[in-house]
Amino acid sequence: MIEVYSWPTPNGHKVHIMLEECGLPYRVIPVDIGSGAQFGSAFLAISPNNKIPAIVDPDGPDGRPISLFESGAILLYLAGKTGRFMPEDTRGKYEALQWLMFQMGGVGPMLGQAHHFRIYAPEKIAYAIDRYTNEAKRLYGVMDKRLASSTYIAGKQYGIADMAIFPWLRSWKNQGVEMGEYPHLKGWFDEIAARPAVQRGVEVLANARQPQITDKAREMLFGATQYKRH
Template sequence: MIEVYSWATPNGHKVHIMLEECGLPYKVIPVDIGAGEQFDPKFLEISPNNKIPAIVDPVGPDGQPISLFESGAILVYLAAKTGKFLPASDRGKFETLQWLMFQMGGVGPMLGQAHHFRIYAPQKIDYAIERYTNEAKRLYAVMDKRLAKSTYIAGPEYTIADIAIFPWLRSWKNQGVDWNDYPHLKGWFDEIAARPAVQRGVEVLTDRRKPLTGDKEREILFGAKQYERR
C-alpha cells in the first residue's frame, strides 16, 4: 500500500486524485503544514524540500521501496506504474509532459503568489496584488485558448496534465478571476469536477484543514521558520 504524506492543498489533491483515478490502495499520513509538521526530521528524509506531498511505495520499479517528493514527479511515477493517464506514444507523452511542466513552473507558483498577496500577506501591496492577479488571468487565458481547440489540456485524452492543473483552479475567486472570461476553460473545469475520482480526491484531509489566520501559522509558513537551514 502506498503511503501518502500530504495535506489538503492543491498539490496534495493532485496526488489524491491520481491515486483515486488509478484505483491504487493508499494510506494518507497527514502533515499539518500550519503546525510545522513538514519540518519533522523523519518527513525531511522523504521530502528534503519540506513540502507536501511525498509518497513511499513499498513496491518500487525494482521491487524495492521508493520514496518520492514533488507532485509532478509523483504523477509521472504513478502513471508509469499503472500505465494510465500518460499516452504511450512519444508524441503524446511529450505533449502531456509539456503541459505538466506548464503547471509546475507556471500555474502552481503564480497562482500561489496570487493567493499569498491577495489573502495571506500581512501587508497589502498593490503592486504585488496587481502583478500576480494579472499573471493569473494571463495563465487562465492561455488555458482557455488551448481548450477552445482541444478536449483536454494535452490533447484528446484525459491525462496527468489535467489532474495537475484542476486543483489549482478551484480557488479561482481568490485569484481575482471571473469565469465568464474563460468559457472553454470553465467547461473543462466543470467536466473534471464531475468525475467521481476527482470528487473523492479533493475531499481527502479536507476535514483536517483549518484557516491559516493565526500569527503562529503564518510565521511557520511564511516567516523565519520556513527559511531555517536544516
C-alpha cells in the same frame, strides 16, 4: 499500500486525485504544514524540500521501497506504475509533459503568489497584487485558448496534466479571476469537477484544514522558520 504524506492543498490534491483515478490502495499520513510538521526529521528524510506531498511505495520499480517528493514527479511515477493517464506514443507523451511543466513552472507558482499577496500577506502591496492577479488572468487565458481546440489540456485524452491543473483553479475567486470570462476553461473545469474520483480526491483531509490562518501557521508557512536550515 502506498503511503501519502500530504495536506489538503492543490499540490496534495493532485496526488490524491491520481491515486483515486488509478484505484491504487493508499494510506494518507497528514503533514500539518500550519503546525510545522513538515520540518520533522522523519518527513525531511522523504521530502528534503520540506514540502508536501511525498509518497513511499513499498513496491518500487525494482521491488524495493521508493520515496518521492514533488507532485509532478509523483504523478509521472504513478502514471508509469499503472500505465494510465499518460500517452504511450512519443509525440503524445511530450505534449503531456509540456503541459505538466506548464503547471509546475507557471500555474502553481503564479497562482500561489496571487493567493499569498491577495489573501495571506500581512501587508497589502498593490504592485504585487496587480502583478500576480494579472499573471493569473494571463494563464487562464492560455488555458482557455488551448481548450478551444483541445478536449483536454494535453490532447484528446484526460490525463495527468488535467489532474495537475484542476486543483489550482478551484480557488479562482481568491485569484481575482472570473471563471465565466473563460468559457472553454469553465466547461473543462466543470467536467473534471464532476468526475467521481476527482470528488473523492479533493475530499481527502478536507476537514483538517483550518478556514482561518493563525499567527503560528503564518510563521510556519511564510516566516523565519521556513528559512532555517533543518
